[in-house]
Amino acid sequence: MRCGFCLPACPTFRETGLEPESPRGRIALMKAVADGVMDPDQAFADQMNHCLGCRACEPACPADVKYGQLIEQARDAIEDHADHGLPVAGIRKLFFKGVFPHRGRLKWMGKGLALYQKSGLRHVVRGSGLMRLLPKAMREMEQILPEASGQGVVERIGTFYPAKGAKIARVALFRGCIMDVLFAETNVNTVKLLSEAGFEVVIPTAQVCCGALHAHSGEMDQARELARANLKAFEEAGVEYVVSNAGGCGALLVEYDHLLHEDAEYRELAAKFAARVVDVSQLLVARGRIPAFDEAAASGSEPVTITYQDSCHLRNVMKSSNAPRQLMKQVANATFTEMHEADRCCGSAGIYNVTQPEMAGQILDHKMVHANRTGARYLLTSNPGCLLQMKLGVLKHGDPEAMEVKHVVDFLYERMADRSDP
Numbered sequence: 001m002r003c004g005f006c007l008p009a010c011p012t013f014r015e016t017g018l019e020p021e022s023p024r025g026r027i028a029l030m031k032a033v034a035d036g037v038m039d040p041d042q043a044f045a046d047q048m049n050h051c052l053g054c055r056a057c058e059p060a061c062p063a064d065v066k067y068g069q070l071i072e073q074a075r076d077a078i079e080d081h082a083d084h085g086l087p088v089a090g091i092r093k094l095f096f097k098g099v100f101p102h103r104g105r106l107k108w109m110g111k112g113l114a115l116y117q118k119s120g121l122r123h124v125v126r127g128s129g130l131m132r133l134l135p136k137a138m139r140e141m142e143q144i145l146p147e148a149s150g151q152g153v154v155e156r157i158g159t160f161y162p163a164k165g166a167k168i169a170r171v172a173l174f175r176g177c178i179m180d181v182l183f184a185e186t187n188v189n190t191v192k193l194l195s196e197a198g199f200e201v202v203i204p205t206a207q208v209c210c211g212a213l214h215a216h217s218g219e220m221d222q223a224r225e226l227a228r229a230n231l232k233a234f235e236e237a238g239v240e241y242v243v244s245n246a247g248g249c250g251a252l253l254v255e256y257d258h259l260l261h262e263d264a265e266y267r268e269l270a271a272k273f274a275a276r277v278v279d280v281s282q283l284l285v286a287r288g289r290i291p292a293f294d295e296a297a298a299s300g301s302e303p304v305t306i307t308y309q310d311s312c313h314l315r316n317v318m319k320s321s322n323a324p325r326q327l328m329k330q331v332a333n334a335t336f337t338e339m340h341e342a343d344r345c346c347g348s349a350g351i352y353n354v355t356q357p358e359m360a361g362q363i364l365d366h367k368m369v370h371a372n373r374t375g376a377r378y379l380l381t382s383n384p385g386c387l388l389q390m391k392l393g394v395l396k397h398g399d400p401e402a403m404e405v406k407h408v409v410d411f412l413y414e415r416m417a418d419r420s421d422p
Contacts, residue, residue: 079218248309
């Protein structure tokens with residue numbers, strides 16, 4: 001199929017108007033390399049890496065081309081022959097193999113970040129000018145990082161949380177890696193919100209990173225190793241659903257069946273697991289006893305306006321864009337205003353805003369024009385990367401005192417009219 005329906009859906013094509021910057025163009029480049037017409041040189045690698053991987057092209061495609069799988073395969077092939085310099089190779093190895101797969105090391109990373117943020121060291125580093133040694137994108141990210149912690153959701157509330165009232169179902173929380181370091185409070189609020197809605201929640205301690213960052217960066221073998229570990233951890237939990245509160249994680253979890261489709265030992269288990277993965281908002285709407293939400297429960301303030309930025313992977317892969325909106329519209333004293341082009345990528349895309357800061361910045365600039373026009377007091381989203389990117393957008397192009405960026409779970413939990421532990 002070469003119809004071009006994907007072109008207007010693609011953020012990089014919209015920014016540049018160049019055919020190679022579109023899904024159709026990138027697929028043509030992949031085919032040229034596969035057919036031996038073109039060498040997989042650095043220019044080819046750069047073009048593949050310039051894709052955000054937002055997968056907005058997939059819903060637009062009448063032929064249902066699985067572009068997300070194609071781009072991941074292309075990046076995996078590129079990494080098999082990549083010749084990274086020592087600094088880049090060292091950083092990739094440190095994080096992809098040395099940190100993300102290991103829960104204990106993530107906790108120490110969280111403790112280290114918390115020490116940096118709370119001890120006064122952050123103020124010393126910023127005042128000394130040392131931050132100028134870092135690339136601009138990393139300096140900007142440092143400014144908007146939330147308070148880190150070495151105490152994740154399990155350390156805070158344990159591995160089991162009962163349902164409030166009659167139990168609807170037993171579910172498991174996928175707590176993520178970065179999510180449990182920088183957004184541990186959101187994980188806690190997710191569990192408590194599920195409990196209020198009638199779900200018994202377990203948190204398997206053997207679970208590891210989902211592997212999304214690995215898959216998006218061409219480290220497919222490592223992603224498969226992590227997937228196998230998660231399949232074992234959650235199979236033993238005996239749950240009806242595996243709940244995600246991060247669109248990026250959920251999008252890979254729901255495709256574990258494809259990730260391991262050539263693995264005879266895990267293929268069947270992966271398909272069973274993928275069928276049970278659901279976003280927290282979707283589960284609440286589909287089966288939960290949705291509690292009453294009231295803006296006054298959080299602040300007692302005047303009615304506020306709220307808006308929503310879609311997580312690309314939640315919308316385009318997990319097919320859940322209506323559920324968060326349904327929940328937000330049930331908050332008393334809050335007016336939901338739809339943001340123009342809320343379905344367009346914000347430029348975060350995992351670590352894209354660090355590896356491709358120029359394009360990410362252009363996309364964010366345009367996004368903030370639409371966000372500011374809503375006049376919203378709260379800008380909500382369903383993915384940690386989107387949340388950080390939009391916080392950066394408000395810092396650079398808005399007013400942090402007038403607009404606050406929050407995870408939709410945190411916003412809803414804080415506004416439960418009758419909030420109590422079971």
